[in-house]
Amino acid sequence: MIEQEQSRKPTFQIDQVAVYGDLVLAPMDGYSDYPFRNLAAECGNAISFSEFVNAIDVVNQYHKVPRKCVHSSMEYPFFIQIFDNDPQRIYRAAHLLLEYQPDGIDINMGCSVKNVSNRGAGAGLLLEPQKIAHIFRVLSTSLPIPITGKIRLGWDENTFNYLQIARIIEDNGGKMITVHGRTRSQKYLQPAVWEPIAEIKKTVKIPVIGNGDVQQVADIHRMKLQTGCDGVMIGRAAIHNPWILSYRDRSEISIQEVSQLFFRHLEYNVDFYGAEKGLVLFRKYADRYLRPYAAFSSETRQQMLTSNHLNEFQELAHQFFSNLLLNHAES
Structure with a gap:
């Protein structure tokens, strides 16, 4: 670098x-x-x-x-x-x-x-x-x-x-x-x-x-x-x-780019802080990344932002972004 x-x-x-x-x-x-x-x-x-x-x-x-x-x-x-x-x-x-x-x-x-x-x-x-x-x-x-x-x-x-x-x-x-x-x-x-x-x-x-x-x-x-x-x-x-x-x-950033950065940031947090603390500290960033999509699938979003388990959080996040991309393609 x-x-x-x-x-x-x-x-x-x-x-x-x-x-x-x-x-x-x-x-x-x-x-x-x-x-x-x-x-x-x-x-x-x-x-x-x-x-x-x-x-x-x-x-x-x-x-x-x-x-x-x-x-x-x-x-x-x-x-x-x-x-x-x-x-x-x-x-x-x-x-x-x-x-x-x-x-x-x-x-x-x-x-x-x-x-x-x-x-x-x-x-x-x-x-x-x-x-x-x-x-x-x-x-x-x-x-x-x-x-x-x-x-x-x-x-x-x-x-x-x-x-x-x-x-x-x-x-x-x-x-x-x-x-x-x-x-x-x-x-x-x-x-x-x-x-x-x-x-x-x-x-x-x-x-x-x-x-x-x-x-x-x-x-x-x-x-x-x-x-x-x-x-x-x-x-x-x-x-x-x-x-x-x-x-x-x-407004210029695609859903795919947001998703990629979202999971990369989560990975960095987990590597640095450990799974439990890394997830807890990441949730405040996740909230900011997802705010533009606040009107979409609010229940899944809320579940994600209150989850304390890394695997559950990741599954919910993948589900959220997959549904968001599908909804965007159909609209």
């Missing part, structure tokens, strides 16, 4: 790390795990970000950390995203995470969840610009890999400090900025605005990734045109349509 890409011209660079492509799967807690990231890589994901990793968990050697940080050769480049409110703990965690050989470390300054942001981590860091400066300065001068960051526009409508934060990140050695077009207080309740992404792109020289309300391929083109960003990050829309990472809307 890497050897094939080295023969191509990179789309852009994160310091010395080459990036091939301009569509990126967002790091999403509980969703962008190892199986789904590998599926996303097959669909064209240009940068693989881990799920959120708590620096406290890393320094305390919490047993779930390795599962979040392991990655495959398909995931290039691979960045581990960490969050915390303590610069010293972030420093210790980042150095410990070198064990997993990431291509970079990403600092989360965008998470709006209360139990993260209210303790000064995630988007809570936006209220402390000097702390952000310290984190990036220390990490960028002590680690052999690039340090990047994901931000929101500010804590709320009274604290729009995205340009200040962007300059701080660049001035203190940060090599890329991802910008989500909302404040912390807006969470996901209001439409994202993209004009600040364009402002940041004009202000800094490092790559800028735009994020927020990209649902369709047309949105990708609009964001790139309006902001001039180097890449577009896609979160929730990619869960039901990972093909968007290869510039394809869900």
